[in-house]
Amino acid sequence: MEPIHAPESIDLIALAPVLVLSVFAMGVLVLDLWAGKNKTLLMFVSLVGLLMTAISAFAKHPIPTFAFTDSYTVDHLSLFFICIFTLSSALTILLSYEYNEREGIKVGEYYSLILLCTVGMILLASSTDMIMIFLGVEIVSICLYVLAGIRRDNKASNEAALKYFLLGAFATGFLLYGMTLVYGSTGSTNLFKIAEFVKSDSAQSNPLLLMGIVLLVIGFGFKVAAAPFHMWAPDVYQGAPTPVTAFMAVGPKAAAFAAFFRVFSEAVPELAPSWEILLSTVAVLSMVVGNLGAIMQTNIKRMLAFSSISHAGYLLIAVISKSSLAGSSLLFYMLSYAFTTFGAFGIIILLGRKGEENLELENYSGLAYKHPLMALSMTVFLLSLGGMPPFAGFVAKFYIFSAAIEEGFLTLVIIAVLNSAISFYYYLKVVVFMYMKEPAGEFNISLTPMTLLVVIIGLIGTIELGIFPDTIISLTTH
Amino acid sequence: MFEDSVPLAHYLTLSAVLFVIGIVGVLVRRNVIVVFMSIEIMLNAVNISLIAFDHYLNLSNGQIFSFMVMCVAAAEVSVGLAIIIALHRNKPTVNLDEFNLLKW
Numbered sequence: 145m146e147p148i149h150a151p152e153s154i155d156l157i158a159l160a161p162v163l164v165l166s167v168f169a170m171g172v173l174v175l176d177l178w179a180g181k182n183k184t185l186l187m188f189v190s191l192v193g194l195l196m197t198a199i200s201a202f203a204k205h206p207i208p209t210f211a212f213t214d215s216y217t218v219d220h221l222s223l224f225f226i227c228i229f230t231l232s233s234a235l236t237i238l239l240s241y242e243y244n245e246r247e248g249i250k251v252g253e254y255y256s257l258i259l260l261c262t263v264g265m266i267l268l269a270s271s272t273d274m275i276m277i278f279l280g281v282e283i284v285s286i287c288l289y290v291l292a293g294i295r296r297d298n299k300a301s302n303e304a305a306l307k308y309f310l311l312g313a314f315a316t317g318f319l320l321y322g323m324t325l326v327y328g329s330t331g332s333t334n335l336f337k338i339a340e341f342v343k344s345d346s347a348q349s350n351p352l353l354l355m356g357i358v359l360l361v362i363g364f365g366f367k368v369a370a371a372p373f374h375m376w377a378p379d380v381y382q383g384a385p386t387p388v389t390a391f392m393a394v395g396p397k398a399a400a401f402a403a404f405f406r407v408f409s410e411a412v413p414e415l416a417p418s419w420e421i422l423l424s425t426v427a428v429l430s431m432v433v434g435n436l437g438a439i440m441q442t443n444i445k446r447m448l449a450f451s452s453i454s455h456a457g458y459l460l461i462a463v464i465s466k467s468s469l470a471g472s473s474l475l476f477y478m479l480s481y482a483f484t485t486f487g488a489f490g491i492i493i494l495l496g497r498k499g500e501e502n503l504e505l506e507n508y509s510g511l512a513y514k515h516p517l518m519a520l521s522m523t524v525f526l527l528s529l530g531g532m533p534p535f536a537g538f539v540a541k542f543y544i545f546s547a548a549i550e551e552g553f554l555t556l557v558i559i560a561v562l563n564s565a566i567s568f569y570y571y572l573k574v575v576v577f578m579y580m581k582e583p584a585g586e587f588n589i590s591l592t593p594m595t596l597l598v599v600i601i602g603l604i605g606t607i608e609l610g611i612f613p614d615t616i617i618s619l620t621t622h
Numbered sequence: 623m624f625e626d627s628v629p630l631a632h633y634l635t636l637s638a639v640l641f642v643i644g645i646v647g648v649l650v651r652r653n654v655i656v657v658f659m660s661i662e663i664m665l666n667a668v669n670i671s672l673i674a675f676d677h678y679l680n681l682s683n684g685q686i687f688s689f690m691v692m693c694v695a696a697a698e699v700s701v702g703l704a705i706i707i708a709l710h711r712n713k714p715t716v717n718l719d720e721f722n723l724l725k726w
Contacts, residue, residue: 274687275683278687278690278694282697286697290704290705293705293708299712299713299723302705302708302709302713303709303721303724305708306654307721307724309702310657310658310718313698314664316665316694316698317645321664321671323687324668324671324687327672327675328634328671328684378724
């Protein structure tokens with residue numbers, strides 16, 4: 145009897161990170177049955193799982209490799225993104241452990257959901273087929289809906305979950321319809337085949353295809369929280385548990401940008417004249433709305449939500465530039481943004497205590513007199529978010545802007561630089577509160593070790609990427 | 623044999639109309655469950671387009687896609703209803719306008 149060979153395109157080694165992480169996620173669910181009230185074991189297993197995932201991502205040589213009839217790709221972009229995802233999920237888990245104990249989130253599914261969400265993010269960054277991209281988006285979103293509402297007895301958390309769910313599902317509809325129209329007009333769901341079709345045919349004036357691309361922009365715009373599709377972000381960021389907020393601001397956003405970049409730079413770059421203007425409008429709107437919105441906030445989580453909307457605007461400039469240099473700058477930006485954001489949210493968590501999260505800006509008055517090191521680190525994170533040298537945020541912005549200038553988007557860069565200047569107003573407002581106001585009350589801060597560890601990692605990353613970016617930059621360019 | 627009598631454009635129009643009905647439903651209605659139903663109408667409108675494209679252009683990916691859409695829609699329904707129930711325990715209402723804790 146003839147032996148049956150599996151089709152060559154089935155390549156489980158290429159898929160290793162997804163498989164390893166899925167097994168660990170389900171393992172954590174099962175372990176939860178025995179773990180009882182103490183979740184230390186679950187946290188440890190999750191961290192090991194993330195480490196194994198990062199290692200297994202490098203199992204495939206040579207890159208780029210295309211598996212599953214070109215619907216899954218292992219290339220430079222996806223490898224680097226997997227590292228960012230595992231790092232950000234690991235930092236989230238470290239941030240969550242003590243927060244969850246303090247706020248009474250006693251469910252072991254929490255860790256499993258973060259791991260499953262990471263699986264979705266890996267799929268999103270590695271897929272080159274619209275069906276897979278859709279599944280990746282949905283795995284990420286569904287996990288996040290649950291994570292946002294994981295504090296079942298907290299009304300704000302409930303409300304955040306509901307708003308996120310309704311608007312997320314609404315956006316899914318747009319994304320899906322966009323994908324369908326692109327599929328119908330090109331005859332394929334595969335990004336490379338779509339690119340071939342767009343190149344060879346007189347597809348440039350096909351109204352269905354153009355309509356599909358507009359809908360894709362709307363769908364992805366919702367997922368990355370770009371204006372004018374950002375309405376959900378401030379509410380969800382404020383209502384969700386703080387570690388989940390940090391996670392949402394980094395991991396899933398990076399994943400959505402990876403897919404966004406892939407679709408627009410690999411599938412439809414030939415149609416750039418028609419979507420460039422649309423994306424530029426969205427980018428400019430995001431920067432303006434994000435920065436002006438942030439100025440008016442008094443709640444620090446809400447302020448960081450608006451700041452993340454403006455960061456989505458800067459990142460969109462990389463998507464518009466669509467060169468390989470722009471891809472590298474996207475990677476560097478996401479990495480530095482991850483360190484900075486997790487550090488800042490770590491400080492926010494340290495400042496809260498049971499039942500009192502202390503999220504208003506007034507709660508930060510006089511922090512520098514009582515806890516100078518904490519105030520100093522918060523200042524470093526905020527300045528890095530604003531893009532002040534010598535911190536990571538500056539190099540990241542510089543990198544994106546130079547990629548855009550190389551492609552000739554000078555106006556866009558000028559608007560972005562002006563917006564960065566505006567953004568200093570609200571970042572420095574927090575610094576003014578910390579250094580120049582009298583303390584309003586007692587700070588009752590318990591320096592819990594794991595949250596502190598995240599802050600220190602964030603600090604080291606922010607400064608290291610700012611002063612010695614060469615190593616990482618050479619890793620991002622290939 | 624029906625291919626001549628009903629062209630592709632009709633299916634696409636039907637799907638577009640259903641999609642718009644879904645959008646209007648989400649934007650206009652204030653009952654959580656009805657909004658939720660409108661979203662499902664949007665997803666199913668997309669399924670109609672997918673299947674119509676497959677049939678008329680002799681493709682097959684779209685059929686697989688539509689199965690995936692159904693799976694995802696089912697998963698979304700279960701999570702969505704769970705969220706609505708958790709919310710209802712803390713605040714017994716289904717009117718979206720009454721969820722106003724979070725706003726500037």
